[in-house]
Amino acid sequence: MSANPPSSDERDPVEILAEEFSERHRRGEQPTVAEYVERYPEHADAIEDLFPMLLMMEKARTDNDSTPTAVEPPVGLERLGEYVIARELGRGGMGVVYEAHHERLARRVALKVLPEKAAVMSPRKLERFQREAQAAARLHHTNIVPVFEVGCDQDLHYYAMQHIDGRALDQLIIEMRDSRRSDFLCGTEVAVHTQVYYHRVAEIGIQLAGALAYAHAAGTLHRDIKPGNVLIDAAGVAWLADFGLAKFDESTLDLTATGAVLGTLRYMSPEQRRGEPTHSSDIYSLGVTLRELATLVRVHDDPTQAAPTPRLPRDLETILQKAAHEEPTQRYTTASALAADLRRFQDDQPILARRAGLWERTRRWCRRNPALAAASCIAVIAVLVAATSGWTGYVNTRDALHLESVQKTAAQKARKRAEENVQLSLTALEKIFDALEPVSGEARRRNGLGRPGGAPGRRGPGGRGGSNERRGGPPIEQEKLLLQAILSFFDELTRKNSSDPALQVAAAHAYQRVANLQTNLGESVAAQQSSARAVDLFEQLLARYPENDAYRVEWIEAKLRTIATTDTPTAIAARDRELKHLSGELTKLGAHSEADLLQVQLLISGGVLEVARGNVDAAEAQYADALRRCEQLLALRPPRRGAIQLFGETLRVYGEFLREEKQHERALDLFDAIEFSLSDRKAAHPRALHARAMIHQEKALVYEEIGDWSAADKARDDGRRLLREGGPLRPLSPRGRPGQRRRGPG
């Protein structure tokens, strides 16, 4: 461009002048083409050529703007058709409503004037309006406001309805919310949110649903049920107004109608919002209306901003949920079915509506979260079925946050809630773990303490690893699936929350516990994979928080479990390197309280490694060291958390080692010595009792191997007795869980 004016941003200079010219014209000035030609001679040609068109177009616009189609009835309106106007009842976006009298019939009516000039209403719309009004006029029902007449006078369309002496429900709801009294609604002094109040709500619902059922049978939809269209008269009768006519209240040009439109949207079913009003969408709107009446909380577009909702009677809640279900097929099929269920609630009969079951809720959740669902729908369902609570709330809240970033405080509140939900879910998961652990513990328990008089050889043909044979069958398969599901869930959870350390830790713990359970079920490969996930997470956490010893502890623990059990020379070399590395990491912990436990685990792993290398003496030295340290930990007051499990683990590995080495006598001596020191010190402590029970269990195994059956039986009996005395052994936490059983559970 030539001759750019300053700060033109490369705009055409004539265009800049044209903009100014047009704007001046819009401000009511009278700029002339000649004036511009004179002021900007360098652009004279272009201005002469083009500016007349600017004038033309600006003039065209103002001409067109001056033909409004919306209308306000004159304030001093005295008559309309055969009606004498008494007074104005209301005026707003929906047009004007008058109280009026029919001259000859001396009938008092409410006269509603449409906010659109008759002259500009399209014939199509006029025809529709008249047809709907006729349909409404044919409805005769105790709970429907009768329409008497539709007419047009003084360029105004209007319709006349029976005048109801009463109150509109929207106003009543506001009053009741503020006063906490429902005296008008109930006809007597009643506080809101009482039994009487809810029964009254049901009564109103029954009347309105009855009206709706009648109209539907007559082929008429209401299309706009909302509190503002429900009137309660002095006798307490509920009236439904504006059947099929509400939509004509909105003028195409009436800006104030938008508020009303929005108000209506709140009560509109999803399909109606898409332009498909049906019987079912009327039922939906009624459900939402009744819910608002029952709770006195307005349905809000943004759930995170909503006021807390009072807890409704469960059955009423269920009924209203069903009526206002997002999915039309899940709603009452007819308004009379809704009325009937409301009556059952009133009469304290069992209602027919069912709360959405877990399965249904899950299905819906999957539909609402297709991406996530596609990733792990089956898995999540399995977890949901087991966990029964928590997830949905969390995921919804999180998604809501993701989709609509609400105000910061609201977001924080919602986030807090989401976290609480996660916590709830994790607690639920704890329960699954707790439920699973005894079962799968049973699966791994070699010649379990609960199996008196077990015969030798029950360790199965596989010798060492025969854990599954005893339980066998589907239950284990289900457990495996469930564990897989849990894994998938946490995979998803961590993927989507990679920046949230608390969640990462929770997930890592869950992986660890899953690994424990998988080990118990004999799925050692899967267990290692689960542990590897935990290792991954802790490594990520350590990268971000290198000083965090708690993460380091857990990382070492998880890492220990992932160390391969294969005994090929390269694998052994790798194990050696890893153990040395972990040993180094362990020294970084210094006097950390968990360091001792980890040291024991390292010793056990080291012993196992030495066995694989064939260094029997070195192995035994490590086991003995481990056992000694366990004893010390058990001797602490209070005994170190997790020490008992670690002790049992050490004992088992050590015992197994000795049996493999055919050192039966030494094994029995060793066990007796340990038991003596334990019983000597704190005999009554449950942990000591548990420890001694474990020793007897190990002794029984030795006796069985050397064929001393009666001694074996006695050892088992002693073990059971000690176990009973000690009380239940608490399920293992992810922390303090001993190292992996790399020699297999058997």
Add this chain to the structure above:
Amino acid sequence: MGKGNAGKGNAGNGNAGNGNAAHDKTLDPGQLDQLILRARGGDSDALGAVYGHYRPRLEHMVRLRMDRRLTGRFDASDVLQETFLEVTRRFPKYAKDPQMPLFLWLHYLTGQRLLQLHRQHLGAQMRDASLEISIDGGRAAMAASSLCLAEQLAGSFTSPSQVAIREETRNQIEESLNALAPIDREVIALRHLEQFSNDDVAALLGLSKAAASNRYIRALRRMKEQLGDLSSSTTF
């Protein structure tokens, strides 16, 4: 009826600026800012009132672009109502990080809704009529149709004495607009019939300010060529 029949005095819906219906279309800037602020806070009534404030301009926008073949199936208020649903849905996100001024955003959403409706109901005919223009990296917009524009522009010739020539004038204007590329036609509509500034037009169409400016002048020249004596013979 509702509240009115129930004997309530004023049946306003609680919206600020809701008082006296159609004539009082505009809120003063202070009111508007207040309402926008409340809307950002999640007040849906305030959002409704803000939308109401802009509604006449949006309606005008729709009228300029709605294909004749669709009238009878919907009218402008249908489009605006559906748009408002979308506005409600998207507003929280918009409020968090407004990429364009509010009215431009509303205008944009209205255009998108209109485009969807046209695509849905006209399908292939739509492209024939060159109602669809592509803007800014893959986005599409609904262009004002020549016919609608011509109707609007011909309005200025509609005085009782000119009724006879109105139809002919309209045809001429329509022809001149047809000679424009759809995007240039859109620029004209935005600049004059919707009173947008050059910068607004640039933002709406995803053009640089310079490009919007040049297109506008080019479109004016092209129109001028087509209209020929028509405009010169008309006194303003």
